[in-house]
Amino acid sequence: MSRLITLITGLSFALFSASTEVRRAGNYAATCQEIATSVSSSASKVYYNGSPQYTKDNDHWASSSSQTSACSFEPATAQDVGIALQILAKDQTPFAVKSGGHSAVPGFSSTPGVQIALFSFSEIVYDASADMATIGMGLIWDDVYTELEQYDVTVVGATSPGVGIGGVILGGGYSYLSNQYGLSLDNAVAFELVMPNGTVASITSSSDSDLFFGLRGGFNNFGIVTTVTVKTYPQSQVWGGRISYAEAQWDEVNTVIANFVANVSDTKAFVHSTGDYAAGEPFVSNILFYDAPEYPDGIFDDFLAIEHFDEDLSTRSYSDLILTLPTNVTTGFRVMFSWVPLEQFTPSILEMVKNQTEFYGAELMQYSTTLISYDVIPYLPSLYDHYDTPSAFPSSRDSGQGHSFIELYYGWTNPDDDAKMHQVAAESVAYMKQFIVDAGQDMTNALLYPNCAPSGTALEDMYGDALERLQSIRSAVDPDNVMSLTGGWRF
Ligand SMILES: Cc1cc2nc3c(=O)[nH]c(=O)nc-3n(C[C@H](O)[C@H](O)[C@H](O)COP(=O)(O)OP(=O)(O)OC[C@H]3O[C@@H](n4cnc5c(N)ncnc54)[C@H](O)[C@@H]3O)c2cc1C
Ligand SMILES: *[C@@H]1O[C@H](CO)[C@@H](O)[C@H](O)[C@H]1NC(C)=O
């Protein structure tokens, strides 16, 4: 572990000199004051620059996702979210809605206007008789896993620490449990939604099938969600964790991953492999997961037999397993993500991903690069089969495409390098897509994950044929275009 952390933090010396994006603020102070004096609950509070709450409310996992807001607002009731939305609409003041602050796209949960942070929606109410839990949108998934462990149940959410409920459940949610239970949003049963005009409603598939369709993939296009009710599942201890290998073992690791993908169809087994390039050094780190205290004979033995420099594998709680993907280490960099769907990882595709990691890792080290990584995320072809009603994402479920993914992550510190990083990432993504097509995998209609698509991605590429329906749902619930005052994928 210590070597891994050293590698990742090795080039982060410039981190604390990285400047946050500061835009010239408009005169938004009046809006802030009116919100502060109009709210109905004394627990709903407006904060200003200089207070710790203001700092926390504006903070993001990626420094490139933060801005300096005029004030921050922590509503404590859905009614007060509605009051704020009405004032913001009247003043035409830009605002942001933040749950866990892990969006990698600049401006999606930050603003020069009023930063709304949902931390006060922090309740977890477990209903054992219904196998459901109602969760506040101010929480992170780790907190929910930990809280539900006393009942031996869990929910389908993010795979690493610190990620918010909001962006995941409203955008997708690929989990270690998705081969068994689908995406996070497949497990949503009800949303408490504050509509753009301030009206509070409970949205279920029977109360409003359009909004229930739209909210599962449509983020903040239809208003602000305060709580979500999700299905719960029995959860025992699990087996797994992290195992990392030096470059010399990478080819062996790829052979074992290819065999795993070709041979293992057990929905409880999962491998997530990350090719890293940090501090001038390439290495590969795998998360192995089995949803039981012991894994069945054979399936992970080959991974353990390869020489490795770091190992943190055991029978443990699900919440403890989540901590073994050390994404908190990379907090504070400028970042971008990109996403390449494919049908199946093959030895030649794994070799190509290794080459992309090493090629662009070496090329980008002349910039303020701290870490680049390419994640290999294999899922079973049945990934998208676990749902009751259609959702905004992934709308084209029956196309039989998009079963596995390459996720690209670049981290750096100097804002002057932003354009270069985005340009190089686009070049790498284009190369990988072509390689996959040339390998005979037809991904023409595969949808990109809106949570990992880079700034500027065309809406059609993420929402496909559903886009028209989403646009008409949006204009029905938000005729005055209030939500266009905030960032995000705008229908
Ligand atoms: C370290 C890391 C690990 C990740 N791991 C996973 C993973 O395992 N699986 C996966 O699928 N994805 C993962 N992601 C991607 C993740 O799904 C997105 O970053 C997601 O948007 C984060 O949600 P958030 O609430 O933390 O983000 P935020 O930045 O707070 O919100 C993201 C967007 O959703 C909107 N939004 C959030 N809450 C609400 C709300 N209550 N009402 C209306 N709009 C809202 C925001 O306005 C914003 O536009 C990961 C990302 C990071 C950085
Ligand atoms: C990771 O960061 C989040 C804030 O984004 C914090 O709440 C959480 O406690 C951290 N987890 C660990 C294991 O450090």
Ligand SMILES: *[C@@H]1O[C@H](CO)[C@@H](O)[C@H](O)[C@H]1NC(C)=O
């Ligand atoms: C696993 O798959 C590979 C092909 O990738 C094959 O050569 C091998 O025999 C399989 N092993 C088992 C145990 O099925």
Ligand SMILES: *[C@@H]1O[C@H](CO)[C@@H](O)[C@H](O)[C@H]1NC(C)=O
């Ligand atoms: C490695 O990737 C680079 C950049 O995409 C490409 O130009 C090069 O041909 C690749 N090398 C091999 C051996 O495939």
Ligand SMILES: *[C@@H]1O[C@H](CO)[C@@H](O)[C@H](O)[C@H]1NC(C)=O
């Ligand atoms: C707010 O919008 C919703 C959805 O269009 C509508 O049902 C409701 O009546 C509106 N509320 C007010 C107070 O206009």
